[in-house]
Amino acid sequence: MADIPAAGTVPEMRRDEELTTADGRPLRVALRRSQRQLRRRAFYLVAPLLVFLLVTFGWPIANMIAGSVYNPEVAHFLPLTSSAISDWDGEDVPGEDVFAAMAMDMESGLANRTIGRAAGRINREIPGARSLVMGTARDLEDMQPPYREAFLAEDERWGDLEFWRLIKRETRIVTPAYYLLALDFEYNSRGEIVERPEIYQVYRQLFWRTAWMSLTITALCVLLGYPVAHLLATLPLKTSNVLMILVLLPFWTSLLVRTSAWIVLLQQQGVINDLLVWANIIDASGRIRMIYNQTGTIIAMTHILLPFMILPLYSVMKTIPPSYMRAARSLGATQFTAFTKVYMPLTIPGVAAGVLLVFILAIGYYITPALVGGESGIFISNLIAQNMQGTSAQLKLASALATILLVGVLFFYWLFNKLIGVDRLKFG
Amino acid sequence: MPEASTRQSDPGAASYVRFEGVQKSYDGETLVVKDLNLDIARGEFLTMLGPSGSGKTTCLMMLAGFESTTHGAIYLHDQRIDNVPPHKRGIGMVFQNYALFPHMTVRENLAFPLKVRGMGRSDIETRVKRALEMVELPNFGDRRPAQLSGGQQQRVAVARALVFEPDLVLMDEPLGALDKQLREQMQFEIKHIHESLGVTVVYVTHDQTEALTMSDRVAVFNDGVIKQLSTPDVLYEEPANAFVAQFIGENNRLYGEVVEAGDAGSAVTVRLDSGQHVKALPVAVSGARGERTTLSLRPERVKVNPPEGSVPNVLEGKVAEVIYLGDHIRTRFSVAGHDDFVVKIPNAAEHPRMHEGDMVKLGWAIEDCRALDA
Numbered sequence: 001m002a003d004i005p006a007a008g009t010v011p012e013m014r015r016d017e018e019l020t021t022a023d024g025r026p027l028r029v030a031l032r033r034s035q036r037q038l039r040r041r042a043f044y045l046v047a048p049l050l051v052f053l054l055v056t057f058g059w060p061i062a063n064m065i066a067g068s069v070y071n072p073e074v075a076h077f078l079p080l081t082s083s084a085i086s087d088w089d090g091e092d093v094p095g096e097d098v099f100a101a102m103a104m105d106m107e108s109g110l111a112n113r114t115i116g117r118a119a120g121r122i123n124r125e126i127p128g129a130r131s132l133v134m135g136t137a138r139d140l141e142d143m144q145p146p147y148r149e150a151f152l153a154e155d156e157r158w159g160d161l162e163f164w165r166l167i168k169r170e171t172r173i174v175t176p177a178y179y180l181l182a183l184d185f186e187y188n189s190r191g192e193i194v195e196r197p198e199i200y201q202v203y204r205q206l207f208w209r210t211a212w213m214s215l216t217i218t219a220l221c222v223l224l225g226y227p228v229a230h231l232l233a234t235l236p237l238k239t240s241n242v243l244m245i246l247v248l249l250p251f252w253t254s255l256l257v258r259t260s261a262w263i264v265l266l267q268q269q270g271v272i273n274d275l276l277v278w279a280n281i282i283d284a285s286g287r288i289r290m291i292y293n294q295t296g297t298i299i300a301m302t303h304i305l306l307p308f309m310i311l312p313l314y315s316v317m318k319t320i321p322p323s324y325m326r327a328a329r330s331l332g333a334t335q336f337t338a339f340t341k342v343y344m345p346l347t348i349p350g351v352a353a354g355v356l357l358v359f360i361l362a363i364g365y366y367i368t369p370a371l372v373g374g375e376s377g378i379f380i381s382n383l384i385a386q387n388m389q390g391t392s393a394q395l396k397l398a399s400a401l402a403t404i405l406l407v408g409v410l411f412f413y414w415l416f417n418k419l420i421g422v423d424r425l426k427f428g
Numbered sequence: 429m430p431e432a433s434t435r436q437s438d439p440g441a442a443s444y445v446r447f448e449g450v451q452k453s454y455d456g457e458t459l460v461v462k463d464l465n466l467d468i469a470r471g472e473f474l475t476m477l478g479p480s481g482s483g484k485t486t487c488l489m490m491l492a493g494f495e496s497t498t499h500g501a502i503y504l505h506d507q508r509i510d511n512v513p514p515h516k517r518g519i520g521m522v523f524q525n526y527a528l529f530p531h532m533t534v535r536e537n538l539a540f541p542l543k544v545r546g547m548g549r550s551d552i553e554t555r556v557k558r559a560l561e562m563v564e565l566p567n568f569g570d571r572r573p574a575q576l577s578g579g580q581q582q583r584v585a586v587a588r589a590l591v592f593e594p595d596l597v598l599m600d601e602p603l604g605a606l607d608k609q610l611r612e613q614m615q616f617e618i619k620h621i622h623e624s625l626g627v628t629v630v631y632v633t634h635d636q637t638e639a640l641t642m643s644d645r646v647a648v649f650n651d652g653v654i655k656q657l658s659t660p661d662v663l664y665e666e667p668a669n670a671f672v673a674q675f676i677g678e679n680n681r682l683y684g685e686v687v688e689a690g691d692a693g694s695a696v697t698v699r700l701d702s703g704q705h706v707k708a709l710p711v712a713v714s715g716a717r718g719e720r721t722t723l724s725l726r727p728e729r730v731k732v733n734p735p736e737g738s739v740p741n742v743l744e745g746k747v748a749e750v751i752y753l754g755d756h757i758r759t760r761f762s763v764a765g766h767d768d769f770v771v772k773i774p775n776a777a778e779h780p781r782m783h784e785g786d787m788v789k790l791g792w793a794i795e796d797c798r799a800l801d802a
Contacts, residue, residue, distance in 0.1 A: 321525065321527070323523045323524070323525060323527040324527050324529060326492075326494050326514070326521075326523070326527065327521065327523055327527035327528075327529070328529075328540070329493075329494075329513075329514040329515050330492055330493075330494075330514055330515070330517075330519060330520070330521040330589075330598075331515075331520075331540055331541035331544065331588065331589075331592070332515050332518070332541050332544045332545055332592065333515055333540070333541075333544045334513075334515055334544075335513075335515075337544055338515075341540070341544075342529055345531045346529075346530070346531055
């Protein structure tokens with residue numbers, strides 16, 4: 001700039017003062033202003049997607065999480081009882097104030113036709129409570145205070161402490177009850193959290209099964225996908241293109257078709273069993289059960305998820321120049337050492353990306369386990385789906401199960417990030 | 429290749445690396461390397477020079493063990509090695525893009541060849557330290573290759589190839605990725621390391637300047653054959669054939685046929701295609717009448733307007749282009765039907781400035797004009 005003769009066209013630089021543009025505005029402000037426009041334009045471009053995601057993804061998930069803990073029936077439809085019972089110690093039949101409040105709630109509940117919903121909520125935990133509440137409510141007109149005696153005279157079940165404890169517990173608007181249920185716990189009659197009887201325990205076992213089967217599927221995908229990806233990355237282009245099409249072919253086929261194909265192959269009267277019988281490897285009576293169990297789910301899902309492992313692996317391997325292996329060999333490493341010490345560490349970003357993709361996809365998989373899983377091979381998502389079609393309580397249970405699954409996936413992601421670092425991943 | 433066989437090896441030195449009748453084909457139809465015979469002496473700096481596709485890198489890869497020989501044998505220290513896997517050959521190698529392992533630090537990179545040899549930890553440490561000092565990067569051990577500049581990576585690659593003390597080091601266009609200034613500096617440093625350690629170096633490049641400045645001997649490859657194997661000065665001043673004359677340095681070519689063999693082969697008379705007669709030194713011609721030949725003439729050996737009778741060959745030339753280069757003036761002439769005849773005229777008082785279209789006389793000595801193969 002020293003060559004510019006006209007003094008004053010270049011703003012003078014003074015160290016202690018803020019830099020300014022030619023017209024005297026602070027440089028930093030001018031820079032921010034010029035960048036703001038760019039940022040705004042970028043934001044406008046992604047805004048439709050952002051709105052779409054919020055509406056179709058963020059909002060339903062928030063709804064689901066809220067639904068899994070929301071418990072308004074008792075608090076809303078028995079408001080006076082709810083406030084009256086808050087001082088009750090739970091050791092003896094409540095006093096007159098609670099019964100009086102209950103009577104007034106019943107009266108307004110009858111008028112608003114909401115008493116049934118409150119009764120239904122209680123009935124869910126104490127069978128028969130609905131008829132008790134509804135019956136007493138219908139007879140309320142004929143009763144006189146004190147209501148405590150009147151209620152007990154009407155039905156001695158009004159003296160049942162379990163009933164009152166339940167009401168007191170259910171006055172909370174936010175309840176962990178569905179999460180307890182989703183983890184095979186429940187409240188006992190004293191309001192303590194205990195494990196459910198063993199024959200009702202399903203979900204914990206199913207979460208556990210979903211996790212280990214997903215891990216198995218992921219491990220199988222790594223074992224099967226690694227050599228294929230390596231081959232793809234090292235073969236001459238012409239051959240590798242053909243191979244790549246073979247890898248991608250499943251992507252272009254409907255998931256249902258692929259799963260049904262596995263049924264054809266694996267069922268007891270299926271192709272593989274027929275072949276084994278024909279080759280006299282097994283007896284016609286000893287046909288192997290390979291489907292409608294865990295084996296079936298693992299085989300079919302490994303096949304379906306394999307491309308998600310191969311593609312990130314391939315894209316990483318493609319960038320590893322062959323000279324690294326050559327260098328290792330020339331430095332004295334055997335083929336094996338060169339592979340394990342040089343090649344494999346360089347493929348970790350691809351392995352990690354593949355593992356993350358496959359595991360997260362697997363853990364929420366639904367169609368394939370439903371079709372080929374039978375009784376023992378279904379996943380937690382299948383039970384979530386089942387519960388979604390049920391009553392409102394089952395819907396809440398489904399929400400709780402799904403939220404637990406979501407938290408599990410987030411935890412896995414966090415752990416993964418801790419161990420490997422998500423910013424190092426390469427998805428292809 | 430009869431022209432190369434006379435200079436194939438230095439009979440005084442014991443051969444350390446020997447290629448014996450080596451042939452290489454990738455597709456079974458064409459030979460990439462055709463009958464290669466080459467002896468390399470211990471401690472020598474030999475460069476394989478040639479255009480891309482000439483087979484020089486293939487030769488290096490066969491020596492390193494990454495390519496198999498289709499035919500023939502390679503000996504290292506009198507041991508046949510062409511069936512030995514690369515990791516057992518004990519040859520250091522510097523790769524074109526360095527091939528430093530990106531997931532290891534500089535120190536781990538250098539320790540790698542020592543570790544796979546099962547060396548003790550303290551031993552490894554001293555050797556790595558010494559190697560880093562040799563390439564003047566003593567404080568860079570904990571950096572990753574990506575944190576180094578191109579020149580520093582280059583030095584680490586050299587150090588890694590030398591840290592396990594191989595007797596033979598191969599370098600595959602190691603300076604190709606560097607800018608000109610750095611390349612010249614690294615040429616000097618590699619040469620210096622070679623001299624101080626006394627290792628044998630086989631160096632592959634397509635850059636003739638690099639080959640001439642660094643090497644003890646240069647093997648010029650073309651089309652799978654060594655065209656000439658010689659010291660740099662002989663290559664430049666006494667090219668044995670038209671390819672070498674053209675590939676090494678700048679060269680003017682004139683085409684013609686032999687009309688008269690001189691006394692005792694001292695000079696032949698060649699009639700150019702444009703009709704003029706020129707006397708030349710027979711190098712790759714038999715001297716038979718009518719034989720086609722290429723005359724090779726270095727631009728700096730041509731005299732402009734030589735004094736009458738001082739040189740035997742004088743031709744008329746017309747100035748076609750004048751390029752000012754400071755220390756000399758590159759002048760392109762149209763001579764004997766060729767308009768790519770270049771003369772370097774020193775920028776000195778006794779040489780008048782020329783202009784496009786000037787007609788001048790160009791002359792040269794017999795020994796500066798070499799009659800080579802057609």
